[in-house]
Amino acid sequence: MTEPLRVVIAGGGTAGHITPMIAIADALRAADPNTQITAVGTASGLETRLVPEAGYELRTIAKVPMPRRPSLDLLKLPLRFRAAIKAAGAILDDTGAQAVLGVGGYVCTPVYLAARKRKLPVFIHEANARAGLANKVGARFAAGVGTAFNGTGLPGAKVVGMPMRGFVATMDRAAQREPARRALGLTGDAPALVVTGGSSGAASINATIAAGLPQLADAGVQVLHITGRGKVVLDAAGNPLSAPGYRQVEYVDSMDQAYAAADLMVARSGAGTVCELAVAGTPSVLVPLPIGNGEQRLNASDLVAAGGALVVDNADFTTDYLATTLLPLLRDPQALAAMGAAAKAQGRADAAQVMASMIRESLGHAGPQQTANTGS
Known part of the structure; x- marks a missing residue:
């Protein structure tokens, strides 16, 4: 033996x-x-x-x-x-x-x-x-x-x-969509936006989502906001941010559920996130970390070039971007399906x-x- x-x-x-x-x-x-x-x-x-x-x-x-x-x-x-x-x-x-x-x-x-x-x-x-x-x-x-x-x-x-x-490697996004939504507190057929800055969170992304929450709620978008450990987002009164269709959590252990539940995901372009989005076939808006040696923009480049994701500079991820780019995309199921298929084709x-x-x-x-x- x-x-x-x-x-x-x-x-x-x-x-x-x-x-x-x-x-x-x-x-x-x-x-x-x-x-x-x-x-x-x-x-x-x-x-x-x-x-x-x-x-x-x-x-x-x-x-x-x-x-x-x-x-x-x-x-x-x-x-x-x-x-x-x-x-x-x-x-x-x-x-x-x-x-x-x-x-x-x-x-x-x-x-x-x-x-x-x-x-x-x-x-x-x-x-x-x-x-x-x-x-x-x-x-x-x-x-x-x-x-x-x-x-x-x-x-x-x-x-x-x-x-x-x-x-993650063997997930079936379509089959897991409904049970994943239920598990993560997302309901009905309203478009679901999942936002994550990674395990440590991203303060600038969190701030933009907080500022843009009224327009997301008015558009009927439900939001799962994964804020990062220790990064609870507060409102002006110092209470955890809340709105119809909005839920914030610090961390999600089963990210396959997040990929399955999302109609669109906003995320940093860490290498693991980019590759998992591709394997899952989840369309995304990627916001590279603005510090470091530029590796996050490089990580995103192949997926963006294939049409599976959009990339936006950290400084440009604002409430204006939500209004002009993100919300129209969430309202376009065909565009989201095409992005998901393009992402899936890149997955290994x-x-x-x-x-x-x-x-x-x-x-x-x-x-x-x-x-x-x-x-x-």
């Missing part, structure tokens, strides 16, 4: 890193339920909740960000970084890891370097169109690199799409299985893979 694989997976911070990491872990377990998987993250990211909920062990190491300006923290960086590499190495040794999978984020660089020191194969998935620093470092010596988009510049990269868990649902096969085949565990996983 072949010995089960022992794989350490690394990544964290936001759901955009954690979700694809867990999806690949699910695919490894689907191929061989005896696969031993240990996740490495930090104590401050969403992984502290999401990884155990998915059924995987989480171990943590210190977060070592690069200081942006000369400071005492910059002087301490070498010692902290060496300590993080040592801690990562101890986890690799303790688990008897045979391979490392990383998806980016602060935690990954120490894990990659500890694996290299032990001559363990490193596999990388890059979610964004513009690669992050950790994955740029790791890709130099990786045994395999998968990306969600073209043009990352990572050596040896293969475009595989975005790993996503089975409840098997990235998790492709990455799992990459790891298994490299370690001599080739075998049949399920075409889609169902999550843990």
Whole structure:
């Protein structure tokens, strides 16, 4: 009998890193339920909740960000970084890891370097169109690199799409529409707008929706407003915002329900969101994050070019935009259907299985893979 694989997976911070990491872990377990998987993250990211909920062990190491300006923290960086590499190495040794999978984020660089020191194969998935620093470092010596988009510049990269868990990868938007609406508090046949700024929320998007709520309500649009953790939207009296047909929640655990329920979604163009919108076939208005290195606009480009989404600059997502572009679109079922079909044509649902096969085949565990996983 072949010995089960022992794989350490690394990544964290936001759901955009954690979700694809867990999806690949699910695919490894689907191929061989005896696969031993240990996740490495930090104590401050969403992984502290999401990884155990998915059924995987989480171990943590210190977060070592690069200081942006000369400071005492910059002087301490070498010692902290060496300590993080040592801690990562101890986890690799303790688990008897045979391979490392990383998806980016602060935690990954120490894990990659500890694996290299032990001559363990490193596999990388890059979610964004513009690669992050950790994955740029790791890709130099990786045994395999998968990306969600073209043009990352990572050596040896293969475009595989975005790993996503089975409840999104296999969803049937039309069949799930009505039960999803009921579950999320949306009723009847009125057009449904779902708004999300991601797990952390987006204050500017929230502000525009709050300011434009009267015109959305007057137009008969029902709104599910996913505001982000700790970002409850208040009215002038300091009470949670309310209006006919409007519901706000801080977070939705089952985003497949949100994709199914929405006639149109407004969202940031994080890599995971863009790829999940495509697989679901949900038409969208994408508002790229206005800070960073511009990766969110790049993430959106293929979906927009295909006709599956519109893109609007953060500064231009105003109540005027709601009136001139968003509301007319919500009133046009044919246009929404065409956008949904165009989005669906861009979707790739098997990235998790492709990455799992990459790891298994490299370690001599080739075998049949399920075409889609169902999550843990």
